[in-house]
Amino acid sequence: MAEQVNVLVVGEGGREFAIAHKLQQSKHVKQVYCAPGNVGMTTVGVQPVAIAETDFAGLIKFAKEHQVAWTFIGPEDCLVDGIVDDFRAAGLKAFGPTARAAQLEGSKDYALNFMNQYGVPTARHASYRDQTAAIKHVDQFGFPVVIKENGLAGGKGVVIAQDRQTAIQTIKDMFASGQARLVLEECLQGPEYSMFVLLSDGHYRILPMAQDHKRAYDGDRGPNTGGMGSYSPLPQLSAQDHRRMIDEVVVPTVKGLVAGEYHYHGILYIGLIMTVDGPKVIEYNVRLGDPETQVILPRLKTDLFELVDAALDDRAMPAIEVDPAACFGVVLASQGYPKKPVHGQDLGKFPTADGIEIAYANVNGKLDDLHGAGGRLLMVLAQSASLQDAHDRVYHYLGQLDEPECFYRHDIGAKAGLK
16 A cells, blocks of 8 residues: 555544554554544544544544545444444445444343354353343352343443342342343353454454453452553463463354354454363453553554454455563543542643653543543553563552542552562
8 A cells, every 4th residue: 555544543532542543653544533532642643533433424424524544443332333334334444343243242142142152162151131030040150150231331230249149139230220131150260361353254363462450449349340450461371371262262253253154354352261171251342442452552563554454355464463562551540430430620731751651531621731531531551671660660650640539550460470
């Protein structure tokens, strides 16, 4: 491709910041637009566009008017609602699964049936439309038991109930909140890992591995969140276990996607747990994860534009080359997140520091006078030859901040021996 092109990223958070930033670095890209984006994206040359991610017609109109070569879809709700189908119907290229394929994230029950059909190892499970039946059978899964909302929940619709009383109350609460179906699963034990597969129909490339930290507070306590920090690579993951994940999980998953004629062009996240019986799938997501994307893409030496461009056209994708340097990141979130996050706090201006990058997410205002927009505000990142050094740089930076209406975890990376 001789001339440079424009691309569009849909979304506004830290994941989209990282995607847009990486694409803007490509020699093939003239301008990355991000809709709606956030003001922090201007720090890396990305242009926010004031179009809501749910305004499919507006996004399509913008893509046509600005000669966008293709669009990278970030958020899961857009994918489940069929944004890729709409773009294709308008004669435009969009990187992400169709609405049918997006049900692998949109419905836990759908995903589990897919795993059962194609021999992908997962937890013992059952789904229920009826509160009485769920309560009646909860003992069959032992305790702790995993209780999941069936639909999209932004990473927060999972409760690990330690005892029967908590489980019953959780089941009642989920049905009372309007859930039409929920899933009960045995609680698998072992380290958790995030694997991201870039798919072009039946062909795939595996991106660098990462580990996410879902619980809000230190020591893996508190409610599940969208993710409070992550790092890559994973020194605790052996090459042998990584190979098993590919052979026992990725291969049957991809074969299932081909057999089911999903024609999947996009990212598939596979949440894995390495049990004593081997790798098992916790869940599928049909897009890149947040906050893992922020630590994976800086390590990707292969041009992301070239990977996606080839995938969309079903051309041979380039091999994945990974920078051996480690990347480590911690999320700064609003006090009260995830249940009742503070909104509108004065964040001021975040100072520059050697070796530190900031992936902005839920912020607004001006770069020298930022305000919080709720939830996870940004992620502080460092890249270094040593994972421990990257860890130390991030925590030193965070320790210098004065943000009383924000919080962060102090133990990201502890599972890799970092302190």
